Amino acid sequence: MTAVYGLIYPIFLWLCIRSGWKYFFTAANPKIRYGGFLMESKKEIYDQLPEGLYPKTILVKPGAGVTAIEEEIKRKGLSYPLIAKPDIGMRGLAAKKIEIEADLDECVSKYDIDFIIQEFVPYENEVGIFYCCYPGQSKGFISGIVGKEFLTLTGDGISPVIQLLQNDKRFVLQIESLRKEYGDELNEVLAAGEKKVLVPYGNHARGAKFLDYSNLADEELVTMVDGICKQVPEFYYGRMDLRYSSWEELKQGKNFSIIELNGAGSEPTHIYDPGHSLFFAWKEIVRHWIILWRVSNKNHKRGCSYMTYSEGAKMFRDNSEYVKKLEAVHNALLRSS
DSSP states (O other): OHHHHGGGHHHHHHHHHHTTSSBGGGGSSTTSGGGGSSSOOHHHHHTTSOTTSSOOEEEEOTTOOHHHHHHHHHHTTOOSSEEEEESSOOTTTTOEEEOSHHHHHHHHTTOOSOEEEEEOOOOSEEEEEEEEOOTTOSOOEEEEEEEEEOEEEEOOSSSBHHHHHHTOTTGGGGHHHHHHHHGGGGGOBOOTTOEEEEEOSOOGGGTOEEEEOGGGOOHHHHHHHHHHHTTSTTOOEEEEEEEESOHHHHHTTOSEEEEEEEOTTOOOGGGGOTTSOHHHHHHHHHHHHHHHHHHHHHHHHTTOOOBOHHHHHHHHHHHHHHHHHHHHHHHHHHHHO
8 A cells, every 4th residue: 555655645635735734535425424535334325325236234233142133134034145244344354254154153253343244246247336426517427447356266176275376476465364264175176177266355455356447438337327326315436346247237237236335435446457557556546536626625615514634633543443453353254264
């Protein structure tokens, strides 16, 4: 993060100065906590989305009894496998797939923060679509699209999983965490051509490969995405992560599910395509910061307040403390696998 952002942070600071030494970004999405920059609740955002476009979800408080959780799972009509993840999350930390009912007790005991349990979306493809709309405009636009390839191995009938991981310069970075999660399973030999998804989450920090699909933002897709985002109260800037069946069906608004909706803190993650340079990343990040500032400035003129410098400092302190808790939960879940 420091390597990518360190040299361009002064540009973000300048935008704050132009806003009167205040954190302007909280005005980008007035109905989302802190504009969606940090510490936003996934459940609160889901509740603003059109019904049926996101996975069935329940919010669980730390210390909740497993029996009560199981009853709520049944009441919601959920079935295994399920996904558990923090209500306030980042970088895919502490997300866990729950395969069977016996896994639930052990998993739940590790969360000492608010978390959600939701149905596992079966669609095999995942994409992140960055949406922007200037307040007062009749239609928004797509500023970037990222396609995601999960951490998946293909067997050769000879090499164990650990060796296949070691042979890939991207996957080798995940070996330590995968060893905690899979243990002796990493010595398994996959049959020739057999595929195994080790991390079923489209997160860059957990081994997913990001590809720039921005050239696929045609009029049909823009219209579909704009139609969804216009139904979210005062949502003007952020990235929508979706699982989908096929690209053509997605453009038609069929067979997809919104996994997450991120606000002002969204990264234009298409920058992480291995084919892009650091200079491309800087250009895209700054371009999106300027869009964010313009959106926030227009909302401010409509009466939306900016976060003061002291309020912003507290938000960053709270986030720093929360990250420590989140990392502890993540490590506990890995050890229990």
